[in-house]
Amino acid sequence: MIYLDNAAGSFPKPPQVARAMAESLAEYGANPGRGNYRLTRRTAAMVESAREQAAELFGLSDSSRVIFTAGATMSLNLAVQGMLRSGDTLLLPGMEHNAVSRPAAELEDRGVIRVRQLLADREGYPRLNELERELRAPQRPALLALTHASNVCGAVAPLDEIAALARQRHVPLLVDAAQSAGLLPLSMRRTPLSLLAIAGHKALYGPPGIGLLLVDETADPRPLISGGTGSRSEERRQPRDYPEHLEAGSVNVPGIAGLAAALAFVREIGIEELCGKAMRLTDRLAEMAGNIPGIELYLPQTPRPRLPVLALNIRRRDPAEAAALLDSRYGICIRSGYHCAPAAHRALGTMEEGCLRFSPGWFNTLQEIEQTGRALAELARG
Numbered sequence: 001m002i003y004l005d006n007a008a009g010s011f012p013k014p015p016q017v018a019r020a021m022a023e024s025l026a027e028y029g030a031n032p033g034r035g036n037y038r039l040t041r042r043t044a045a046m047v048e049s050a051r052e053q054a055a056e057l058f059g060l061s062d063s064s065r066v067i068f069t070a071g072a073t074m075s076l077n078l079a080v081q082g083m084l085r086s087g088d089t090l091l092l093p094g095m096e097h098n099a100v101s102r103p104a105a106e107l108e109d110r111g112v113i114r115v116r117q118l119l120a121d122r123e124g125y126p127r128l129n130e131l132e133r134e135l136r137a138p139q140r141p142a143l144l145a146l147t148h149a150s151n152v153c154g155a156v157a158p159l160d161e162i163a164a165l166a167r168q169r170h171v172p173l174l175v176d177a178a179q180s181a182g183l184l185p186l187s188m189r190r191t192p193l194s195l196l197a198i199a200g201h202k203a204l205y206g207p208p209g210i211g212l213l214l215v216d217e218t219a220d221p222r223p224l225i226s227g228g229t230g231s232r233s234e235e236r237r238q239p240r241d242y243p244e245h246l247e248a249g250s251v252n253v254p255g256i257a258g259l260a261a262a263l264a265f266v267r268e269i270g271i272e273e274l275c276g277k278a279m280r281l282t283d284r285l286a287e288m289a290g291n292i293p294g295i296e297l298y299l300p301q302t303p304r305p306r307l308p309v310l311a312l313n314i315r316r317r318d319p320a321e322a323a324a325l326l327d328s329r330y331g332i333c334i335r336s337g338y339h340c341a342p343a344a345h346r347a348l349g350t351m352e353e354g355c356l357r358f359s360p361g362w363f364n365t366l367q368e369i370e371q372t373g374r375a376l377a378e379l380a381r382g
């Protein structure tokens with residue numbers, strides 16, 4: 001089997017991730033913050049240390065503002081629903097995942113907010129002049145939600161430039177880093193962001209079911225859910241203190257243990273090395289695919305920042321059929337269709353049929369890529 005769907009969820013996971021999860025279940029995983037005996041104290045220490053690791057990796061000074069969620073979708077829902085109020089405008093630059101577009105549409109349909117949806121350029125990058133115009137408009141948006149890197153074609157938005165513009169105009173910036181966290185350096189200390197949404201199970205190599213929302217001091221979203229926190233239990237309302245303000249209910253202890261091991265793995269190998277290897281594999285596949293007649297690649301004409309995600313179509317072949325053949329004939333696992341991001345397909349011009357997406361990761365080899373290139377050549381020949 002050749003697994004090339006790391007943008008959906010990395011596989012395999014580093015063995016230490018599975019070990020840390022199993023250990024939390026077998027040896028200590030009591031409910032942190034819900035009692036004061038040695039097992040809860042040990043679990044709480046692990047959870048707080050994971051929070052500190054995440055704060056350190058993503059440059060957030062106050063680790064209590066690292067919120068554990070069930071994944072990037074929940075982080076983004078928390079941010080969008082928690083930040084916007086009646087009559088607000090949400091600005092979307094054009095490569096959004098449904099994890100942003102759908103909560104936005106829901107609020108819009110209920111008449112709570114207005115969504116200003118821009119179209120990214122044909123290569124999947126935000127149009128900066130339009131974005132700037134919207135940010136400078138007299139009735140500026142109440143939130144800008146930016147996809148840092150596209151899960152469809154890997155295009156990386158110029159985050160520093162956009163963050164500077166947003167901060168200048170006092171517009172809070174929510175960054176969807178589901179794809180980029182673990183592959184690109186991200187520091188809330190260096191780049192003025194308000195909210196950073198992260199998936200644990202993609203390029204951080206953590207387990208599914210765990211994500212993060214990092215909240216800068218300039219932002220204070222309303223909770224998405226309320227409930228027990230193990231603190232201030234006599235109060236009627238959700239406590240104002242972080243992280244409890246945004247983190248109701250028992251936390252996902254094995255998920256957090258796995259994520260902590262994954263963050264240590266990322267730190268040990270290094271983001272540059274992780275991205276560099278996956279990018280070299282992606283570039284090799286792009287080179288092979290580019291030489292195959294009948295294959296259309298969705299790549300920038302001139303070099304622009306990208307992540308290890310390659311989008312393409314084989315002419316005369318439906319993407320779903322091509323993906324099924326890659327699996328059944330060659331054991332190659334990839335994703336086809338719209339990848340939950342219709343806005344991106346509108347920009348790339350692939351709205352009719354979607355596309356095939358290949359996303360190599362740290363555990364892939366050059367040999368696997370060469371095999372995939374040959375399989376593509378056979379499929380394109382018919």
Ligand code: PLP
Pocket residue numbers: 007008070071072073074097099147149150151176178179198199200201211
């Ligand atoms: N945003 C982007 C850009 C994504 O690629 C994904 C997952 O595919 C998500 C959000 C949702 O992430 P999760 O699966 O962690 O909920």
